[in-house]
Amino acid sequence: MTKHSRKRNIHLHVMVTADELVAIRERMAEAGTTNTGAFIRKMALNGFVLNVDLSPVQELVSLQRRCAANINQVAIHANTYGVYPSEISALQNDYAALWKQVNDVLKQLSAVTAL
Numbered sequence: 001m002t003k004h005s006r007k008r009n010i011h012l013h014v015m016v017t018a019d020e021l022v023a024i025r026e027r028m029a030e031a032g033t034t035n036t037g038a039f040i041r042k043m044a045l046n047g048f049v050l051n052v053d054l055s056p057v058q059e060l061v062s063l064q065r066r067c068a069a070n071i072n073q074v075a076i077h078a079n080t081y082g083v084y085p086s087e088i089s090a091l092q093n094d095y096a097a098l099w100k101q102v103n104d105v106l107k108q109l110s111a112v113t114a115l
Contacts, residue, residue, distance in 0.1 A: 067095060
């Protein structure tokens with residue numbers, strides 16, 4: 001059979017790392033196939049790539065960091081000039097609750113993007 005009479009006559013070369021090759025072979029085993037070319041072709045044509053815009057999450061994390069810095073400034077001011085300890089405690093509790101929610105969202109996004 002000559003190269004011109006083949007249905008697929010264009011060669012496509014892809015370089016992968018050893019870890020990527022192991023992962024590809026694991027996926028092939030899960031799919032029950034041993035033909036690497038057929039598997040890669042099937043995934044490239046029918047698979048999907050999840051592209052998630054995380055810029056809003058990055059902004060949220062930035063705001064969290066600024067909030068933490070503000071709490072530290074309040075604590076310094078409170079230690080220097082005095083304020084009601086209950087106010088500081090309330091700020092800390094609110095921040096801890098907020099951070100827990102942000103952390104939960106980040107974990108969920110991480111799980112989605114790991115697919």
